[in-house]
Amino acid sequence: MSKAVMYILLTAAFLLLLTLSPRPQKTHNHLPLSRRFGLNHASFDPLVWKAEILKEQATNANSSTPILSSSDNLNVSGAGMGDFNEYLNDAGKLNITLRLFVLFPLLDTSPKDGFADQSELENWNVEQAIDRLFFRTKKHLLSYDQDGDRAVSLKEYLPHLTDEEMEKDGMLHGEAGWWKEQFANADTDRDGTLNFDEFNDFLHPEDSKNKEIQKWLLREKIKQLDSNSDGKLSFEEFRDRAYDTYRNYFEFENGGDDPPSPEEIFAQLDLDKDRVLEADELRSIMRYLYPGEVSYAQYYTKYLIYEADDNKDGKLSLEEMLNHELLFYSTVVQDGKYDYDYDDDYEDLHDEL
Ligand SMILES: *[C@@H]1O[C@H](CO)[C@@H](O)[C@H](O)[C@H]1NC(C)=O
Ligand SMILES: *[C@@H]1O[C@H](CO)[C@@H](O)[C@H](O)[C@H]1NC(C)=O
Ligand SMILES: *[C@@H]1O[C@H](CO)[C@@H](O)[C@H](O)[C@H]1NC(C)=O
Numbered sequence: 001m002s003k004a005v006m007y008i009l010l011t012a013a014f015l016l017l018l019t020l021s022p023r024p025q026k027t028h029n030h031l032p033l034s035r036r037f038g039l040n041h042a043s044f045d046p047l048v049w050k051a052e053i054l055k056e057q058a059t060n061a062n063s064s065t066p067i068l069s070s071s072d073n074l075n076v077s078g079a080g081m082g083d084f085n086e087y088l089n090d091a092g093k094l095n096i097t098l099r100l101f102v103l104f105p106l107l108d109t110s111p112k113d114g115f116a117d118q119s120e121l122e123n124w125n126v127e128q129a130i131d132r133l134f135f136r137t138k139k140h141l142l143s144y145d146q147d148g149d150r151a152v153s154l155k156e157y158l159p160h161l162t163d164e165e166m167e168k169d170g171m172l173h174g175e176a177g178w179w180k181e182q183f184a185n186a187d188t189d190r191d192g193t194l195n196f197d198e199f200n201d202f203l204h205p206e207d208s209k210n211k212e213i214q215k216w217l218l219r220e221k222i223k224q225l226d227s228n229s230d231g232k233l234s235f236e237e238f239r240d241r242a243y244d245t246y247r248n249y250f251e252f253e254n255g256g257d258d259p260p261s262p263e264e265i266f267a268q269l270d271l272d273k274d275r276v277l278e279a280d281e282l283r284s285i286m287r288y289l290y291p292g293e294v295s296y297a298q299y300y301t302k303y304l305i306y307e308a309d310d311n312k313d314g315k316l317s318l319e320e321m322l323n324h325e326l327l328f329y330s331t332v333v334q335d336g337k338y339d340y341d342y343d344d345d346y347e348d349l350h351d352e353l
Contacts, residue, residue, distance in 0.1 A: 151193035206292030218279035
């Protein structure tokens with residue numbers, strides 16, 4: 001396959017991933033914490049989403065503790081948030097050219113050679129993703145924490161459940177027992193409340209390294225795919241309901257290479273050779289089944305390079321970035337105005353309950 005054809009295919013595959021990806025469907029077998037895997041999550045420039053938080057904060061000026069406070073790293077990217085206005089023109093539009101001039105030296109760090117290569121760009125995007133998760137967690141911690149102990153109890157998280165429902169411990173999606181289980185997985189110090197890091201894992205299970213949280217998530221995935229409800233995936237269930245997702249991601253990650261056949265990949269995953277897949281056996285493809293912000297940032301990086309790397313040397317010069325400047329802001333720039341969809345997924349979560 002020629003390189004040009006491959007790039008086109010990869011880009012198409014990436015866009016397909018974005019459009020087909022799991023947007024929370026309002027059904028009861030869907031995990032509410034899973035999030036939209038869409039361009040809104042990619043924000044190349046932290047200024048954009050931080051500006052959005054500041055705007056939100058300004059409208060709720062007297063409500064609670066600020067989400068962004070002076071102790072936070074507002075100087076991220078060497079572009080002080082206080083200086084935000086420096087990057088706006090008179091019409092309130094972000095000067096993207098100027099932003100790229102400022103950001104490029106921050107990307108081009110190791111080695112500092114006048115190029116942003118794959119790993120520099122990926123480090124940057126992953127850092128932005130993690131930073132965003134932290135701010136979301138902080139926002140939610142502040143809003144759920146009623147007693148001011150900087151931690152969230154189950155009761156604080158689920159104020160809409162009655163004592164009776166709490167005692168009943170229903171295990172169906174969204175019922176008390178179902179929440180309790182994941183809450184307990186997150187509460188690694190077993191003190192009954194989730195501190196910042198625990199709450200961060202709880203809210204963002206796809207990005208969590210906590211093995212129990214991952215397992216819970218994979219069991220949820222099995223429930224969605226398991227047509228005979230035996231809690232395991234047979235070969236047919238895997239082939240018919242999960243293989244396409246696997247193949248799309250595999251092709252994207254591996255530059256268009258042919259993926260293993262359903263039989264091959266099933267055999268690889270089925271570690272104990274009992275011809276069914278259980279949650280633990282899906283771990284190695286968890287990033288495909290539940291792409292979190294961090295894996296998204298990695299895919300986004302590849303996408304940016306494919307699109308902007310004019311001379312196909314595998315890395316970006318400032319000039320190439322400037323030639324494609326809208327690419328880096330394409331989701332947030334509408335009519336030249338920044339517009340970042342901060343986190344409507346949590347609204348979805350609560351709508352759903
Ligand atoms: C801020 O607080 C004042 C006094 O408590 C109140 O009158 C005002 O409506 C509040 N503003 C907002 C935006 O909540
Ligand atoms: C932000 O930058 C200003 C000026 O460079 C510096 O004085 C200040 O200490 C920095 N603040 C943080 C939180 O790093
Ligand atoms: C954006 O910034 C660049 C670099 O400083 C400057 O040359 C250009 O005039 C600015 N554009 C607008 C529309 O302000």
